[in-house]
Amino acid sequence: MNTVVYSTFNHIQGKIGSRWAQLVRETGSENILLVAIDAAKYTPKAIIATFFGDILVKPFDIDSSTSGFNKLKKLVESIKEKNGLSQVVVGIETTGHYYEHLVFKCHLEGYHVRTVNAATTAKEREALLNWSKTDNLDLMAIIQSVIHGRGTSNELPSGNIVQLRKLTRARRELVAERTKTKNLVLMHMDHIFREYQGKTVWVNGKRGFSKPFSDVFGKASRYLMRNHPHPEDILVLGKKGLRELSIRENLKIREETINILIDFAEGSISLSKEQVDADIYLLIQKLDRLEFLDNQIKALEAKIEDLFVVMEGAVILSVQGIGLVTGAELIAEMGDISDFDQAGQLIKLAGTNPIVKQSGGHRPAYYGVSKQGRRPFRNIVYQVGKSLAVNNPEMHQRYLRLKERGKHPREAYIALGNRMIRLAFSMIRNQTFYQTKDEHYVLLEEINKKIRKSNVQKFFETHVSPTVCAS
Structure with missing residues (x-):
């Protein structure tokens, strides 16, 4: 048996590498049946071979259900018994999340599962000097990856770890969506009130930058964008109206901010309010979406905290x-x-x-x-x-x-x-x-x-x- 090569990967793969080397050494490569599965949402494809790459069953389709897995299991057990093999090793490419249920079912059957990422199978196809990509070639690449010890045999994460991973990744997606929504809010405000986010000012011949709010998505700024987004709205309120609004809604708008808003509104180059009606409508929609995302992220963080602290x-x-x-x-x-x-x-x-x-x-x-x-x-x-x-x-x-x-x-x-x-x-x-x-x-x-x-x-x-x- 050529098992020496696998031990060289142990320092890279940790215990999962050691387990694979031990499996090959104890079982004997001649007693291993290889099954490669190309996972898919509806119709996964499989192939059955020996550890030396000899094809025992050509590529065949199965459906993504219990009946499909039972078909695979029945065929695998038949080939295993017919050839007197003692161990089944299943190689599965980590395609999206579709491979996860197959991994779970294979573990329940006592099969040794090796997961292979798409980059690894791509390298195998490249080594064959074949630029094509078909399902059959993918299956052969999975077989070769497993034979060469390039997969990993760790089970899917379970328990609190998998729950935490799902929650944290979901939060990251929501944060990315919130960032995109904020950019859209800023875009609409550029059309509605061009100077709202700030503008260049000249003081004693030197160029500077002035903006009404240090945080354009703070409480006071959000209120104005939702209820008084256009320069005409600011001018109608005037300094007195802005002060009264700040007190009534507890916005804590500073006097300096009020002065800047009035100054920017008086010199704004924005179109009239009627001409940006569509932008105002879309702006309010995006602000609603932003508030919804903020609440979702806050709730998700509380869920993450409750799980993580223990x-x-x-x-x-x-x-x-x-x-x-x-x-x-x-x-x-x-x-x-x-x-x-x-x-x-x-x-x-x-x-x-x-x-x-x-x-x-x-x-x-x-x-x-x-x-x-x-x-x-x-x-x-x-x-x-x-x-x-x-x-x-x-x-x-x-x-x-x-x-x-x-x-x-x-x-x-x-x-x-x-x-x-x-x-x-x-x-x-x-x-x-x-x-x-x-x-x-x-x-x-x-x-x-x-x-x-x-x-x-x-x-x-x-x-x-x-x-x-x-x-």
């Missing part, structure tokens, strides 16, 4: 610069760390490991990050590093040292994010809190800043002592 990964909330959302996202994307022997394997999973090239006796050259891992994981690693660079005193000093060495801010953020992965890996495995030399650091104060008071006690009961009082 998970073992919540200990990273003790780190300065790691808030509820960033902490929950990081833990959700890390998943179950028991599948890994060291933090470096998680860094590779994120694709934030540096590319190193070395040949002969030359010194190694370091390039950008590999980007070969999961994009959502890589995104949160960057965001975590960025937050630490600003909000964590010790990490901020490290960030400055990286900058002094000529690192671009993006590179420094990734470096700090990778460091946080290592720190989180250790903290979760040992269930310890953040250790800092900051004499002003108090754990209770740090946790109080990040989660609701109702959850602070729950956090301390879970991670410190069941009898602790956090009040």
Whole structure:
């Protein structure tokens, strides 16, 4: 058996690599039946082969239901018995989310499942010098990927981890939608009141910039955009009307802001109110949508908090610069760390490991990050590093040292994010809190800043002592 090659991947894949090498070694490659499945929404396709690539059953279709899986299972068991094979290994390409139910069903049948990403199968097709892409070629690429040990055999995340991952990814989608909605609001305001977001002003011959609101989406600004968006509306209200409106609606509009609004409205180049009626109508729609998204995100964050505070990964909330959302996202994307022997394997999973090239006796050259891992994981690693660079005193000093060495801010953020992965890996495995030399650091104060008071006690009961009082 050629099992030596698989052990070389162990340092990359962690325990999942070791398990695959052990499976091949203990079972014997001649006793393994390979099944490749190209997942799809309606009609998945499968092929059955030996570990040496000999096709036993040509590509065939199954439907995405119990009857389709039973057809596959009946055929697999028949071939397995006929050829005297002892182990079934199923390779499935991770297409969207359609592969997940197939993975679950295969695990229930006791099959060993290897998941293969699309980039891996693309490389296999490229190695065959074939630029075509068909379902049959995809199946052969999956077979070759499994034979070469390129898939991963970890089970799908389950329990709180999978729930947290779904919630945090849903929040990220809503945040992206909110950003898009805000941009549309600004676009409509450009048509309605061109100067509302600010304009260039000249003071003593020098160019400057003036704007009525520091936050165009603050409470006062949103009220005006919804009820008095046009320069004509501002002029009708006048200074007195704006002051009375501010008091009546508790908008806390400053006198300086009122003066700027009146000045900008008097000199506005915007079209008349009748000519931008459609924009005003659409603006109100977008503001309604924005309010709806704000409420959804707020509710989702509360749900994330309630779930996260009792998970073992919540200990990273003790780190300065790691808030509820960033902490929950990081833990959700890390998943179950028991599948890994060291933090470096998680860094590779994120694709934030540096590319190193070395040949002969030359010194190694370091390039950008590999980007070969999961994009959502890589995104949160960057965001975590960025937050630490600003909000964590010790990490901020490290960030400055990286900058002094000529690192671009993006590179420094990734470096700090990778460091946080290592720190989180250790903290979760040992269930310890953040250790800092900051004499002003108090754990209770740090946790109080990040989660609701109702959850602070729950956090301390879970991670410190069941009898602790956090009040």
